[in-house]
Amino acid sequence: MSHDDLLPNAARLRVVIHGAVQGVGFRPFVFKLAQELGLGGWVNNSAAGVVVEAEGPEPVLRDFLRRLENEKPAITIVQSLETTLLDPVGFATFEIRKSTDGEKRTLVMPDLATCKGCLADIFDRGTRRFRYPFTNCTACGPRFSIIASLPYDRAATTMRKFTMCRECEREYNDPGNRRFHAQPNACPDCGPQLALWRANGAEIATRDQALLAAAAAIREGKIVAVKGLGGFHLMVDARNDEAVRALRARKRREEKPFALLAPSFVKTLHHCFASDVERRLLRSPESPIVLLRRRPEVKEIAPSVAPGNPNLGVMLPGNPLHHLLMHELGFPVVATSGNLSEEPICTDEQEALKRLAGIADLFLVHDRPILRHVDDAIVREMCGRELVLRRARGFAPLPVHVEPELPPVLAVGAHQKNTIAIAVGSDVFLSQHIGDLETEGAHHAFRATIRAFEDLYEFKPAAVACDLHPDYLSTQHAHSLDAPVIAVQHHLAHILACMAENQLQPPVLGIAWDGSGLGEDGTMWGGEFLRVTRDGCERVAHLRRFLLPGNERAVREPRRVALAVLYEIFGDQAIVIDAHPVRAFSPAELATLRTMLERWLNSPVTTSVGRLFDAFASLLGVRQVVSFEGQAAMELEYAVGNVADEAPLPYAIREEDGRFVLDWEPAVRAVLPEPSNPALPARFHNMLVAMAVDVAARVGEANIVLSGGCFQNRYLSERMVARLRVAGHRPYWHQRVPPNDGGIALGQVMAAHQRRDPADNVPGGTGRDPQH
Numbered sequence: 001m002s003h004d005d006l007l008p009n010a011a012r013l014r015v016v017i018h019g020a021v022q023g024v025g026f027r028p029f030v031f032k033l034a035q036e037l038g039l040g041g042w043v044n045n046s047a048a049g050v051v052v053e054a055e056g057p058e059p060v061l062r063d064f065l066r067r068l069e070n071e072k073p074a075i076t077i078v079q080s081l082e083t084t085l086l087d088p089v090g091f092a093t094f095e096i097r098k099s100t101d102g103e104k105r106t107l108v109m110p111d112l113a114t115c116k117g118c119l120a121d122i123f124d125r126g127t128r129r130f131r132y133p134f135t136n137c138t139a140c141g142p143r144f145s146i147i148a149s150l151p152y153d154r155a156a157t158t159m160r161k162f163t164m165c166r167e168c169e170r171e172y173n174d175p176g177n178r179r180f181h182a183q184p185n186a187c188p189d190c191g192p193q194l195a196l197w198r199a200n201g202a203e204i205a206t207r208d209q210a211l212l213a214a215a216a217a218i219r220e221g222k223i224v225a226v227k228g229l230g231g232f233h234l235m236v237d238a239r240n241d242e243a244v245r246a247l248r249a250r251k252r253r254e255e256k257p258f259a260l261l262a263p264s265f266v267k268t269l270h271h272c273f274a275s276d277v278e279r280r281l282l283r284s285p286e287s288p289i290v291l292l293r294r295r296p297e298v299k300e301i302a303p304s305v306a307p308g309n310p311n312l313g314v315m316l317p318g319n320p321l322h323h324l325l326m327h328e329l330g331f332p333v334v335a336t337s338g339n340l341s342e343e344p345i346c347t348d349e350q351e352a353l354k355r356l357a358g359i360a361d362l363f364l365v366h367d368r369p370i371l372r373h374v375d376d377a378i379v380r381e382m383c384g385r386e387l388v389l390r391r392a393r394g395f396a397p398l399p400v401h402v403e404p405e406l407p408p409v410l411a412v413g414a415h416q417k418n419t420i421a422i423a424v425g426s427d428v429f430l431s432q433h434i435g436d437l438e439t440e441g442a443h444h445a446f447r448a449t450i451r452a453f454e455d456l457y458e459f460k461p462a463a464v465a466c467d468l469h470p471d472y473l474s475t476q477h478a479h480s481l482d483a484p485v486i487a488v489q490h491h492l493a494h495i496l497a498c499m500a501e502n503q504l505q506p507p508v509l510g511i512a513w514d515g516s517g518l519g520e521d522g523t524m525w526g527g528e529f530l531r532v533t534r535d536g537c538e539r540v541a542h543l544r545r546f547l548l549p550g551n552e553r554a555v556r557e558p559r560r561v562a563l564a565v566l567y568e569i570f571g572d573q574a575i576v577i578d579a580h581p582v583r584a585f586s587p588a589e590l591a592t593l594r595t596m597l598e599r600w601l602n603s604p605v606t607t608s609v610g611r612l613f614d615a616f617a618s619l620l621g622v623r624q625v626v627s628f629e630g631q632a633a634m635e636l637e638y639a640v641g642n643v644a645d646e647a648p649l650p651y652a653i654r655e656e657d658g659r660f661v662l663d664w665e666p667a668v669r670a671v672l673p674e675p676s677n678p679a680l681p682a683r684f685h686n687m688l689v690a691m692a693v694d695v696a697a698r699v700g701e702a703n704i705v706l707s708g709g710c711f712q713n714r715y716l717s718e719r720m721v722a723r724l725r726v727a728g729h730r731p732y733w734h735q736r737v738p739p740n741d742g743g744i745a746l747g748q749v750m751a752a753h754q755r756r757d758p759a760d761n762v763p764g765g766t767g768r769d770p771q772h
Contacts, residue, residue, distance in 0.1 A: 012041070012086045013061040015052040015068070016401075018109065019079035019139065026050055027096050029073055037064050040091030045099040055091045058384065066280065079109055079139055080285060082398060084735055085385055086503055108144055108152070108456060110394050111229045111374060113287035113318040115140040117178060122320050123327070128167070131208055133321035134192045134368060136185065137178045140285070141319075144397055144432070145230045145374045146184065150456060154183045158369035165190035184368075192368035194321075199361060201353050211321070214364040215328040223247050225338050225352055225360035229319050230374025230393050230432075231345035232338025232352050234360060235261070237331065241302035244334060248304060250359040253341050254627040257306035259289045259313040259376065261335035263326040268314050271298050271332070277381045286394025287318030288377035305334060310638055315376060318393070321366075337375055342438050344445040345373045372452055373445060374432050382714055383721050388736050389712055391419065391743075392433040397453070399427035400737060400746055402500050404753060410450065410461035410483070411748035412474040414490065414517075414741040416629070418446060421745035422453050422461070428500070428749050429453065433742060437473040446474065465748035467493070469518040486752045490517025491528045492537050493747030494707035498739070499532070500750050502705075502732045507533045509540070509701035511692055514708035514740070515555070515610035515629070524548070526608025526708075527662070529695050541660035541695045543612060544568075547603040549596045554603075554611070557625050558632045559584040560593065561611050562618035567597045569665050579672060580621040609688065609710050612664060616684050619668065620675045630709070637713050639681035647679075648686035653694055660698060662691045685713075689720045693727050706733045709740040 017026075027050065030043040034054055039061070041054040054064055065083060072078065118137055121129040129135045136142070146158040154160060164172060168187050171179040179185045186192060188207075195203055196210035205213045214224050221243040223236050234251065236243045238260055248254060262268040265282060272292035274282065281290045294301070294312045306312055315335070317323040326333070338346045338356060346352040347370040352363060378390040388395060396419075406423035413419050418434040431449050435442050453459060465486045466478035478485050494517075495510030510530040519525035520539075527543030547564045548554035554561050562581035566574035575582060575590040585593065596603050610633060617623045617632035622639055626632050649667035653660055667687055671680055696704055704724050711717045711733060724731040737743040 010056060010088045011058045011061060012053055012055045012088045012091075013065065014084045014086055015054075015065070016049055016082045017052070017078055017080070018049040018082075018107065018398075025073050029071075030068065031094060031096050033064065033067055033071070034094040039064060040094055042091070042095050042097045044097040053091070054094070055088045058085070061085070062276065062384075066276075069280075078285070079112055080394075080398060082736065083386075084501065087730070107399070108147060108150070108397050110144050110286070110396055110398060111142050112140045112285045112394065113316075114320055114323060115285075118320065119323060122324060128187055128189075131211075131324060132188050132191075133194060133211065133319075133324055134184075134186050134366070135320045136182060138180065138182045139178065141182070141184050142229050142368075145370050145372055145393075146368070147456070148371055152183060157183055158371050159184050159186070161369075162186055162191050192366050194364065194366050197349070197353070197363040197365060199353070199357065199363070201350075201363075204362070210364060211324055212328065214362060215325055217362050218329060218333060222361040223250070223359065224362045224364055225346075225356050226321070226325070226335075226364045227349060227352070227366055227370075228321060229370075230372075231347045231370060232356070233261075233335040234338050234356070235333045235335050238301055238305055238334045239331060241304050244302045244304040247334065247336070247359075251336070251341060253336075255307050255631065256341075256628040257309050257311075257313060258334040258336045259315060259378075260301070260305065260332045261322060261326060262314050262316055262332045263330050265316060267332065268292070268316065271295060271301060272312055272314060275381055277384065277386060281379055281381075281386055282314070282316055284394070286377060286379075287315060288379045288388075288392075288394055289313045289315045289390075291378070291380035291389075301332065308635065308638070313378065325364075335376075342436055343441045344435060345375055347373045372432075372449070377433075380712075380714065383718050383733065385735055387712075387734060388738055389740065389742075390417070390433045391430060391736070391738055395736065396432035397429050399424075399429045400501060401427055402750070403503060406749065406753050408459060408462045409465055409486075409749050409752040410454075410459075410463075410481075411465040411745040411752070412446075412450070412467075412478050413745040413748070414467050414493075415469070415472040415474060417738070417741040418442075418474060419742050419745050420446070420450055420453065421749050422457060422459050423749045423753070424457055424459065428746055429457065430737065430743075430746055443473055447477070450477075463752055465745075465752040467518070467744070467748075468520070486748075486755055488748045488751040489520055489537075490744065491519075491525055491708065492530060492532070493744045493751060494739075495530055495532055495537075495705050495747065496750040496754075497737055497743040497747035498705045498707040498732060498734055500746055501734060501737045501743075504703060504705065504732060507531065507701055508703040508705045508732075509696055509699050510705045510707065511695075512708045513609035513688075513710035516606060516608050519607075524604050524606040524608060526606060526610055527612065528607070529660070529699070531699060531701065532705075539659060540699055541662065543607040543609060544661050544663045544665070545605050545607055546611075546615075547597055547600065548606050548611065549593050549601075549603045551602055551604055555614075555629075558614035558618040559624040562615040563590075563593055564597060564603070565612075565615045565619075565664070565668055567594070569668060572598075577672070579619060580675060581618040581624065584618070584624040609708075613710070616667075616671070619671055620680055620684075622681070630712075633710070633713065636681050636684065637715050639678075640685060640715050641678070641681075643679055643682045645679040645682045646686060647683055648690040649680070649683045651687050651691060653691070653698075660695055662695070682715075685716050685719065688716060689723050692720055693723050696724060696729055697727060702728075702730055704729045704731045706731060707739050707743070711739040
């Protein structure tokens with residue numbers, strides 16, 4: 001299936017450009033470019049920056065965006081460029097609209113990748129910033145990670161401890177200089193400096209010698225903790241399998257893929273394929289990790305970097321320190337977050353010495369303080385567009401603009417992949433990735449992020465939105481605050497987040513598929529079809545229920561889920577069936593599990609598509625036990641390979657209590673006789689697509705919204721979008737807000753807005769009996 005199969009005839013591209021883009025001829029440039037390409041729409045200056053809406057065929061819009069970046073006026077400085085594809089509205093011509101003032105609200109900019117000018121400076125022997133790893137200007141460098149308060153002045157950043165020298169101060173005060181009012185401006189004479197430390201904190205070298213010694217250590221197979229913009233990375237030679245395996249053992253990260261930092265764009269293309277969209281993302285100011293399909297014939301990368309994975313997560317150097325280090329090395333390195341698994345990233349060098357003790361051999365540090373942690377963002381191409389999987393450096397804390405004026409609401413997000421959000425006027429400020437709230441360190445980072453947002457925006461919430469699950473730390477924190485609490489059902493939040501990002505109004509049919517979220521009936525949902533109207537939300541269909549024996553243990557052991565599915569069909573005979581999951585247990589374990597399933601002991605009920613992925617991964621012999629979240633589902637997607645099979649596994653659909661129930665039993669029976677058939681992974685995915693299209697036809701809504709962690713799966717998502725379009729529906733999916741739980745906080749804000757009376761605490765705001 002080509003990307004062209006996924007594209008509608010026309011779309012509307014909304015672009016918001018921040019930076020020095022007003023008063024430099026930027027609007028006339030946009031006008032002429034749009035006219036040349038035959039696009040309709042408008043451009044104007046606003047309080048948020050320059051806003052462009054251009055309408056036309058999606059391939060032409062991609063060309064417009066490319067030329068917008070490459071051919072802009074020379075004097076223009078683009079700090080950030082946000083793009084979203086929306087429905088067309090029928091612009092007949094392109095015009096320059098009158099500027100809109102709106103409410104003047106200072107935006108905190110994200111940290112941005114090194115611009116071409118600063119990159120030239122650090123490699124030019126004739127400049128005073130030659131090989132200086134903290135070079136920056138108004139177009140690049142640290143922002144969000146160093147700012148303490150607004151307005152954004154040097155005294156309100158962690159650069160306040162560095163007094164500018166006479167020459168830096170001259171640049172800072174010169175309106176014609178690109179470092180005019182660049183708050184982190186510095187040079188080797190007055191700014192931050194590097195040092196290389198041993199694991200005990202003893203200093204080995206400083207300044208450029210520290211960088212050279214760190215590069216030499218990486219060449220030798222050492223693990224070096226490197227302090228960057230938003231925290232520490234652990235770096236090791238990605239070609240050295242022994243060194244990579246040592247990092248896995250010390251970090252306690254068995255199989256989850258590591259990200260790569262590549263020395264150059266050309267080197268990246270040597271290892272991976274990259275489409276036009278992926279190439280643009282790699283070289284964008286956000287400088288995210290981009291998931292790319294690896295070239296199987298290139299064997300340079302160690303097998304332990306991403307075991308069994310056809311993709312590699314690759315980023316290019318995003319700051320001068322990384323540019324200089326990678327220039328010295330000339331080969332890819334693993335660059336994974338500086339932490340133990342499930343902990344927040346380290347930001348302080350003294351903290352890193354303690355928390356990374358026993359992991360890093362050496363520490364390349366500097367004396368510019370990092371005020372708040374900011375991980376690397378992760379993106380992938382989906383349906384010919386960018387899809388953010390982890391919203392972090394480069395993206396946060398830029399707001400998501402929504403149409404209605406919102407009440408001042410704090411949303412505390414979910415338990416996994418946590419982010420928080422605040423609503424200020426028509427903007428929802430979504431935080432950087434915080435992570436899973438499993439440890440005290442993560443909970444501390446969660447509380448600190450809330451305080452930081454409240455301080456930055458002088459924000460006091462009138463209400464707090466949280467998940468329906470009472471055991472989530474985020475939910476408990478919400479109830480500890482002095483504000484009314486609005487509990488929002490997890491999957492409704494998923495759908496509302498996607499609607500907000502796509503500027504959609506009800507009615508829609510939302511398809512929310514993920515691992516789990518507490519439902520209004522007290523069971524664990526995850527295979528949900530929700531019709532959202534102006535009157536509320538109705539659960540119109542879901543997956544057939546099954547049990548999770550051992551609860552959280554079932555999440556870590558797909559074989560348990562598969563056994564539960566077999567037990568649902570065959571009862572006690574399930575434990576004697578000749579199948580992969582049954583063979584994965586001892587007789588004693590099978591007897592215990594049979595008792596648990598028979599008596600529903602510690603075996604919650606679920607309708608989760610994510611867990612159904614686990615069950616089929618086990619049934620097909622792909623994976624019985626996982627070492628990280630989503631591993632079985634990922635490997636089932638990879639198992640599709642290049643199989644060109646459009647047939648689905650069989651399933652049944654029936655109506656119960658006014659809802660459609662999608663029954664997976666025929667599919668289970670179909671795979672048992674020949675689980676090694678290479679077509680079965682594709683047919684499983686095709687079955688899920690067929691189920692979605694089937695329900696969409698029966699419900700009859702035109703607009704279909706796709707959200708939840710399962711829609712990180714490219715095979716599933718792209719086929720579902722294509723099939724829904726063929727069936728006459730208009731599918732919508734995420735772009736710059738993650739489909740996983742990293743987008744939940746946005747949906748919680750929107751649910752709180754829809755709740756007219758904050759004191760009305762009906763779960764999910766549906767206004768319906770939870771049982772109906």
